[in-house]
Amino acid sequence: MIRAAIPVCILLVLSCWCAGCAGTAPASPPVTTPADDFSSWRLTVNGSTVTEYTLEQIQKLPATAGNGFAVSTVGIKYGPYICTGVLLTDLLAPSGGISEGEQAWISAPDGYLWVFDHDQVQGNGFITFNESLKEIPSPPLRILLMYEQDGKPLSYNDGGPIRVAIISDEKGVVTEGSAWVKWVDKIEIKKA
Amino acid sequence: MPPIKFLVAAVVIIGMLCWGTGCTTGGTGHEQTVLKVLPAGSLLQPFExxxxxxxxxxxxxxxxxxxxxxxxxxxxxxxLHRPVDVVAVADASLIPDLMFRTDPATGTNFTDSYTPFARNAMVIAYTNKSRYANEITSENWGAVLSRPDVRVGISNPMLDAAGYRSIMVTLLADRYYANSTLFTDLIGRHFTPPLVAEDVDGVATVRLPEVLHPSDEKLVIRDGSIFVLSHLEAGGIDYAFEYRSVAEGHDLRWIDLPPAIDLSSQNPAEGYGKVKVVLGFQRFSAIGQDRIGQPIVYAVTIPNTAPNRDLASEFADLVVKESESGGKGWPATLGG
Structure with a gap:
């Protein structure tokens, strides 16, 4: 009987394959991305001094975790996530920090740039929503350079090795996604 | 294990393996081709x-x-090199500017052609709850919006074409109406330091700061139109600069503006190019900071890397056809 079952199993596998269930190209090709090898990635922090970090060095800095939840300009929600990484203020400190009247310009090699003023770097001045996208008063927020999302290393497709996340100690606080820069590789402090 | 049980177990396990490897059929009994369509936000409702x-x-x-x-x-x-079948934008000029160039991955252009299919107009959207809703008209809208107790919303010009087009409307209004100071009254003076419109070679030019935080509650800026409209519907603001099709799609009331102001006319004599908004920073390396006034024209294109070109072409044709038929939430057809 077992011998009789083997051809049945083979037939089942073959029928699945013929029906497009194995080995065929997916209906939509997957996004082609580099493998998640971040060994050559560097983050340049250009303040009063210039500091360059590897991912390993970033991960050795004091880590912070919080709740992150973003929404796109057309209302697509991303999250909620448990975001782990380094606070922007901590990362800026060795390069001279940020003063009143200065801005943090955070950019990525895909050509995206976002600018945070001094107030925002301190966690103020963001628009916040609840999970139903109704505006709510902003709880205390912080800007995080996230390298871990929900306990796993941030993948390239999710903006890894490092992306900006606006985090809160409260759950369900949604922030505008334009500030969540993916693939961050440069932070510059500039006069406003 | 008895032979018959072994057979049943084998069938169940293989079935589960097939399901787990992406064999879901969405209830149709066979695998579906995914057609990825990326429209501008103001097209979301009609594209449904x-x-x-x-x-x-x-x-x-x-x-x-x-x-x-x-x-x-x-x-x-x-x-980002995503496999996309159809692209539809609210500013036709972006396609030649950004896509008529070589894709390093293929050696060919990102696209070589596009089809303009609709136009739109900027309007003043409001609700029955808006202050002075029963007074506002196409003639007095500027005076009503300028009243100290009226709050006005626009989307972020850094992120949304409707945002910089809103600023252009105020600049064009200042050209159109005698003694008008609408840009200053509605936008400029609500920043610290105030934003000013400079005359640069005959073009009214506004240079935005890097971070757009109004200094008082008169002006509200949100990342996208949906958040501005949500604010409007909740009564947090009284009026919003918006596309006519979006106002209609959201069942809002609106005030039509003269063609010399609303960016709807294809007639170059309207002089839209006499106003310019310079964004606070170059958000995308691929495109500069200058936005010059021009008619609002929607366009659709099929990237040369589209995985399903024939289907994409059919979809684009259907967009043009449905646009010509019009309907709630559709921008006006180009010929109309």
Whole structure:
């Protein structure tokens, strides 16, 4: 009987394959991305001094975790996530920090740039929503350079090795996604 | 294990393996082709109709519509290299500017052609709850919006074409109406330091700061139109600068503006090019900071890397056809 079952199993596998269930190209090709090898990635922090970090060095800095939840300009929600990484203020400190009247310009090699003023770097001045996208008063927020999302290393497709996340100690606080820069590789402090 | 039980177990396990490897069929009994369609946010509502109509004609196709700002729509193809079948934007000029160039991965252009299919107009959207809703007209809208107790909303010009077009409307109004100071009254003086419109070679030019935080509650800026409209519907603001099709799609009231102001006219004599907004920073390396006034024209294109070109072409044709038929939430047809 077992011998009789083997051809049945083979037939089942073959029928699945013929029906497009194995080995065929997916209906939509997957996004082609580099493998998640971040060994050559560097983050340049250009303040009063210039500091360059590897991912390993970033991960050795004091880590912070919080709740992150973003929404796109057309209302697509991303999250909620448990975001782990380094606070922007901590990362800026060795390069001279940020003063009143200065801005943090955070950019990525895909050509995206976002600018945070001094107030925002301190966690103020963001628009916040609840999970139903109704505006709510902003709880205390912080800007995080996230390298871990929900306990796993941030993948390239999710903006890894490092992306900006606006985090809160409260759950369900949604922030505008334009500030969540993916693939961050440069932070510059500039006069406003 | 008894032989018959072994056979049943084998069938169940293989079935589960097949299911787990992506054999779901969405209840149709066979695998569907995914058609990825990326429209500008102001097209999301009408594209829902096109999606339904297309899927009804093509049961084997799953149309996946994903909205973004117009520049972000294009960037999904040019900078993020995603496999996209159809791109539709609220600013036709972005396609030649950003996509008529070589894709390093293929050696060919990102696209070589596009089809303009609709136009739109900026209007003043409001609700029955808006202050002075029963007073505002196409003639006195500027005076009503300028009243100290009236709050006005625009979307972020850094992120949304409707945002910088809102600023252009105020600049054009100042050219059109005698003694008008609408840009200053509605926008400029609500920043610290105030924003000013400079005359640069005959072009009224506004240079925005890097971070757009109004200094008082008169002016509200949100990342996208949906958040401005949500504020409007909740009574947090009284009036919003918006596309006419979006105001209509949200069942709002609106005030039409003269063609010399509303960016709807294809007539160059309207002089839209006499106003310019310079964004606070170059958000995308692929496109500069200058936005010069021009008519609002929507366009659709099929990237040369589209995985399903024939289906994409059919979808684009359907967009043009449905646009010509019009309907709630559709921008006006180009010929209309």
């Amino acid at each position: 109709e096109v999606e339904k109509a297309f899927e009804a004609e093509h049961p084997d196709v799953d149309v996946q519509v994903e909205g973004h700002g117009s520049i972000q729509v294009i960037r999904q193809v040019t900078d």
